[in-house]
Amino acid sequence: DRAGILVVGDDADDRNQGFRLFREGDATSQRIKLNVGTETADVWNDGGVIDVTAGEWVQIAVTVSLTKSKIYFNGVEMLSSDLPAGIDWTGCSTMTIGAGGETFSYWNHLSDSSFLDELRMFNKALTLEEIQTIYDAEK
Numbered sequence: 001d002r003a004g005i006l007v008v009g010d011d012a013d014d015r016n017q018g019f020r021l022f023r024e025g026d027a028t029s030q031r032i033k034l035n036v037g038t039e040t041a042d043v044w045n046d047g048g049v050i051d052v053t054a055g056e057w058v059q060i061a062v063t064v065s066l067t068k069s070k071i072y073f074n075g076v077e078m079l080s081s082d083l084p085a086g087i088d089w090t091g092c093s094t095m096t097i098g099a100g101g102e103t104f105s106y107w108n109h110l111s112d113s114s115f116l117d118e119l120r121m122f123n124k125a126l127t128l129e130e131i132q133t134i135y136d137a138e139k
């Protein structure tokens with residue numbers, strides 16, 4: 001009913017560094033969430049809900065700038081959250097794909113049995129237009 005999707009963190013004692021992209025829900029729906037560490041705090045983005053019973057692929061895109069985190073499904077913005085600062089990368093040296101890993105396995109965010117088709121990382125926060133272009137090219 002829950003799992004880590006993509007996690008970068010420094011330790012399991014706090015969530016003030018890195019980020020945690022994960023899912024929570026049940027057999028009919030899953031909410032995609034993002035938690036971002038900004039050095040002195042962590043900020044939540046409760047994203048949107050995917051209808052699991054539809055049996056369709058969903059492109060999930062996440063952007064994090066110095067002021068906002070945003071979650072998109074299929075090129076459409078679902079939710080944004082204000083950030084007091086950008087991601088604090090202090091001590092973050094490991095990326096875990098498909099699980100909560102050593103820094104986010106508490107709350108039972110363990111391994112994910114969902115299929116992942118493609119993972120892209122960028123060194124900037126993409127615009128809505130850039131995300132839509134990628135989605136349109138891949139659908």
